[in-house]
Amino acid sequence: MEDVKIANSEYIRDLNLASIFRLIHKYGPVSRKELSDNTGYSPATISNHVKRLLDNGFVKETDKGSSTGGRKPVYLTVNPERGYLLAMDIGVNYVKIYLFDLNLQIKDQLEIAGRKKRAEELMPFLVKSLKEFCRKAGIDTDKIIGLGVALPGLVDNEKGYLHFAPNLKWHNLDIRSYFAEEFAFSILIENEAKAAVIGEKEVIYPGIDNIAFVSINEGVGCGLIIDGKLYLGASGNAGEFGHIIIDSDGPECHCGNSGCWETLASMNFIINKYFERTGEKLDSQEIIKKVSFQPDQELLSIVKECAHNIAVGLVNIVNSLSPELLVIGGDIIGLKKYIAEDIERIVKKNALNISYEKANIVYSKLGNKAALYGLARMVFDNSIGREIIKDYI
Ligand SMILES: [Zn+2]
Known part of the structure; x- marks a missing residue:
């Protein structure tokens, strides 16, 4: 019994230590008084824990902070190194x-x-x-x-x-x-x-709690933040919208089905179609370069077809999840100039109005650094x- 008590008090002390560090990480530079005033921890608890964080080097003192006049208090900030x-x-x-x-x-x-x-x-x-x-x-x-x-x-x-x-x-x-x-x-x-989706939320949209991030590269992946949390589902793999079937007579997918969204709305769709029609095999980056600098009509019409297919899948996401924010990311953003208008128009026309009006459709600001x-x-x-x-x- 004695042991359990000690373990519990140590556990709580460690928990407090970690949560005070997280507060300094989130709000710093912050003074001890601000920490105590805003958390309910006593000044003595804050002072003890801050001392430990200073001793082990996770936190350092600075004179920069939101002083309101008078004698400048000492502020606490994370030691980034x-x-x-x-x-x-x-x-x-x-x-x-x-x-x-x-x-x-x-x-x-x-x-x-x-x-x-x-x-x-x-x-x-x-x-x-x-x-x-x-x-x-x-x-x-x-x-x-x-x-x-x-x-x-x-x-x-x-x-x-x-x-x-x-x-x-x-x-x-x-x-x-x-x-x-x-x-x-x-x-x-x-x-x-x-x-x-975690990267985009934390860095760009911290205040938004319902986000669908559609990552379009060779395939299509999707990350969902629902009510502020990453949604994993029972298998940990919820959000495989790449495998919703949008054309049951469409191309075969590696998952065993036909006409999955990712077979029709990905960089692979463009790569494979262009190869079928011209015999030229390009990778994603080469496709983006070619569209940007020396596009041919064949390639532009395939990109347009891809934009249409992307929009059809996005309609399903808007209708089923009603996200506040729908972020399009991955290599496809290299083609934004050529697909954005079509996507916007088709989603607007086909999605349920009530969900479309609440859904802001944007392109990843972190680009290929989001993950x-x-x-x-x-x-x-x-x-x-x-x-x-x-x-x-
Ligand atoms: Zn599939």
């Missing part, structure tokens, strides 16, 4: 590795271009690249709080496992174990569109509490 977060976005033709500080600001980045590779070849290379990246950035891996990895596929984020990433042709891979064998920090695996920002945020939320109390266990 006390720890770092890593984010890795594995796409079909690239891998991006970003380093964030504790204020979730980008400190360094690495982009690795490359065509599709087998996971068995690529993963050990990425582990090596990560070590090299930290070394070049001058960051000891002891200072890394965690790594988030985004993949364009179905994941089990509790197990750190990838079930299937069709456009990478990767099946059943224990992604976490590749990194866990080499690194002691925590490792989180997430679907790319789900990470992207990386989202990963940094998720790693921070999952691991910072543990990291702060680590020295006391």
